[in-house]
Amino acid sequence: MRPVRVVVGRLLRFDLRRYLIGALLWLPVDLVLLGSGWLLKELFDHISGGRAASLDHALWLCAAFVGAELVRGVMTVVAWSYGVYWWNAAATLLRANVLRSLLTARGPAAARLPHSSGESLARLRDDVSDLVQLADESVPLVNSALFSLGALVVMASIDPVITVVLVLPIAAVAVLSRMTHRLVHRLHLRARELGAAVTAYLGDLFGGVLAIKTAGAEDAALDRLRGRNRARREAAVKNRVAADLLGTATGATVEISIGLMLLLAAGSMRSGEFTVGDLALFTSYIGWLTALPRTIGGILSRLPQAAVATERLTRLMAAHEDAAALSRDSGVWYHREPPPAAVPRPRGDDPLETVEVRGLTALHGGGRGVREVDLTLRRGSFTVVTGAVGSGKTTLVRALLGLIPAQAGTISWNGRPIEDPGAFLVPDRAAYASQVPRLFSASLRENLLLGRPGDDRLDRALELAVLDDDLAAVPEGLDTVVGPRGVRLSGGQAQRATAARALVRDPELLVVDDLSSALDVETERLLWERIAGAARDGRGPGTLLVVSHRRAALEQADQVVVLDRGRVAGYGPLGELLESCPELRRLWSEEGVAEAEEHVDALVRDR
Numbered sequence: 048m049r050p051v052r053v054v055v056g057r058l059l060r061f062d063l064r065r066y067l068i069g070a071l072l073w074l075p076v077d078l079v080l081l082g083s084g085w086l087l088k089e090l091f092d093h094i095s096g097g098r099a100a101s102l103d104h105a106l107w108l109c110a111a112f113v114g115a116e117l118v119r120g121v122m123t124v125v126a127w128s129y130g131v132y133w134w135n136a137a138a139t140l141l142r143a144n145v146l147r148s149l150l151t152a153r154g155p156a157a158a159r160l161p162h163s164s165g166e167s168l169a170r171l172r173d174d175v176s177d178l179v180q181l182a183d184e185s186v187p188l189v190n191s192a193l194f195s196l197g198a199l200v201v202m203a204s205i206d207p208v209i210t211v212v213l214v215l216p217i218a219a220v221a222v223l224s225r226m227t228h229r230l231v232h233r234l235h236l237r238a239r240e241l242g243a244a245v246t247a248y249l250g251d252l253f254g255g256v257l258a259i260k261t262a263g264a265e266d267a268a269l270d271r272l273r274g275r276n277r278a279r280r281e282a283a284v285k286n287r288v289a290a291d292l293l294g295t296a297t298g299a300t301v302e303i304s305i306g307l308m309l310l311l312a313a314g315s316m317r318s319g320e321f322t323v324g325d326l327a328l329f330t331s332y333i334g335w336l337t338a339l340p341r342t343i344g345g346i347l348s349r350l351p352q353a354a355v356a357t358e359r360l361t362r363l364m365a366a367h368e369d370a371a372a373l374s375r376d377s378g379v380w381y382h383r384e385p386p387p388a389a390v391p392r393p394r395g396d397d398p399l400e401t402v403e404v405r406g407l408t409a410l411h412g413g414g415r416g417v418r419e420v421d422l423t424l425r426r427g428s429f430t431v432v433t434g435a436v437g438s439g440k441t442t443l444v445r446a447l448l449g450l451i452p453a454q455a456g457t458i459s460w461n462g463r464p465i466e467d468p469g470a471f472l473v474p475d476r477a478a479y480a481s482q483v484p485r486l487f488s489a490s491l492r493e494n495l496l497l498g499r500p501g502d503d504r505l506d507r508a509l510e511l512a513v514l515d516d517d518l519a520a521v522p523e524g525l526d527t528v529v530g531p532r533g534v535r536l537s538g539g540q541a542q543r544a545t546a547a548r549a550l551v552r553d554p555e556l557l558v559v560d561d562l563s564s565a566l567d568v569e570t571e572r573l574l575w576e577r578i579a580g581a582a583r584d585g586r587g588p589g590t591l592l593v594v595s596h597r598r599a600a601l602e603q604a605d606q607v608v609v610l611d612r613g614r615v616a617g618y619g620p621l622g623e624l625l626e627s628c629p630e631l632r633r634l635w636s637e638e639g640v641a642e643a644e645e646h647v648d649a650l651v652r653d654r
């Protein structure tokens with residue numbers, strides 16, 4: 048439970064002033080209750096003739112009671128509205144810390160994310176809410192404890208015996224909550240898990256609408272959704288029934304208490320020791336006295352939920368970050384402007400001379416990947432990684448860039464080992480254009496710059512990525528909204544946009560993962576000619592690491608790395624390898640056939 052204490056403690060402190068103001072606003076709400084009970088007692092004593100009756104006095108008491116209740120109503124609205132602000136700020140803090148760690152902290156973020164984005168979102172929504180809710184319970188806990196103390200003192204001063212007897216059923220509520228909290232927790236957790244599973248599946252469905260339609264799998268997909276929803280509904284009903292049963296037991300306690308009080312008070316009332324006003328006061332306090340055991344029961348049942356939430360959220364963050372980082376006061380910018388973003392590293396600071404990879408082993412869950420790869424990238428070199436499908440090309444470049452974890456090996460920059468490649472090999476030291484393009488629903492300009500200032504680098508990047516002609520064809524040029532909610536670019540355009548996004552960062556090392564899947568031979572040839580030409584003239588990234596099996600790329604290369612089932616099968620200049628490496632010869636001849644076929648197809652199309 049220590050991590051939960053750390054998170055809740057920090058949540059309470061991060062905006063202490065607002066938290067205290069919120070708590071103080073609730074205080075009168077509970078204290079007015081004490082006063083209302085006393086006013087009721089006075090009123091009923093007057094009406095029942097327990098005191099010398101005076102209509103004026105009774106009316107004043109009525110007015111005071113109504114006034115007190117009005118004040119309580121207004122204070123409830125004010126305190127609640129203010130509390131919402133704190134609640135949201137606390138939730139934002141947790142979410143911002145998780146996102147910050149996912150986006151910036153050391154270590155590959157992909158390894159920390161659950162399999163579906165829907166599940167990640169469900170965690171950011173539900174787990175965060177569980178933690179903030181627990182912290183928020185501290186206010187009713189203190190207030191109901193203060194009210195209970197005050198009420199018990201007042202009641203005991205009137206009739207200590209009845210007070211003690213009344214407390215017994217209320218104590219029973221606390222015991223009941225304690226006894227059932229494991230069950231309630233288990234049911235809650237199950238409902239949460241199944242809810243997250245439905246959210247995750249919906250996310251998959253939305254992402255895969257086209258695949259489902261083209262496979263004619265609509266019914267099967269809906270059946271599966273219904274199945275998951277059924278399980279979720281059953282869990283939700285059980286969860287609700289358990290919570291409501293507990294609530295009903297609490298309500299019944301109040302009625303039992305009132306019954307007990309009537310039985311016990313009957314004799315004293317006849318003798319006049321216990322007045323109608325006392326009865327009114329006791330009745331008005333009893334209902335509110337159950338708030339304390341209910342709040343304690345609620346906190347006890349939330350504690351295990353909060354432990355699960357803390358663990359799940361911490362797992363989304365980098366390995367070295369813990370509950371303290373989850374709730375670190377990194378600032379929530381509601382009313383102020385956030386501080387300016389960190390200024391990119393100035394150029395010329397330790398420029399790339401060599402990047403050396405030694406004994407790099409990066410394996411996926413099934414044991415596939417790359418083993419013991421050695422490779423040296425010199426300033427100004429053009430290196431092509433090639434190999435058959437599944438030979439480990441993507442794994443190699445991603446492990447080099449620290450985007451997936453490596454089990455062994457070192458990567459050095461100018462002879463010095465890089466401790467955390469994921470944090471070090473970033474723009475403008477290195478930029479990566481991945482094989483699968485990812486465009487956001489924003490203008491093409493925003494997609495390429497992603498927060499960088501736009502300058503002449505953008506035009507140059509568009510030209511090097513052979514996107515300049517395509518731009519003329521899209522309706523609003525760089526201002527055209529692309530991505531899932533905009534104009535759909537073709538596969539080749541999207542891949543070149545990804546390449547342009549990497550180029551605009553003006554990196555010293557440009558890493559490009561297999562563009563050939565969506566580019567025709569001629570476009571790819573033009574692209575490598577432009578990029579290699581720019582590297583020679585100093586107008587583009589000096590050092591290139593490219594995954595490709597196309598002749599267009601291989602012909603530009605100073606050195607080629609041939610991978611075969613995760614191991615280096617050949618490493619050197621193209622000419623030498625074509626003589627010494629059978630695997631490259633095989634790939635080269637296959638590629639020649641493919642290019643010839645593509646050429647013939649183009650001729651037929653043009654005719």
Ligand SMILES: Nc1ncnc2c1ncn2[C@@H]1O[C@H](COP(=O)(O)OP(=O)(O)OP(=O)(O)O)[C@@H](O)[C@H]1O
Pocket residue numbers: 411412413415416434435436437438439440441442443482561
């Ligand atoms: N996330 C993963 N989990 C498990 N296995 C993986 C994962 N990613 C890749 N692999 C496996 O690792 C091996 C190398 O994959 P990789 O994507 O690096 O090959 P590649 O040479 O880039 O293939 P392609 O030419 O198809 O892009 C393959 O056998 C692949 O199935």
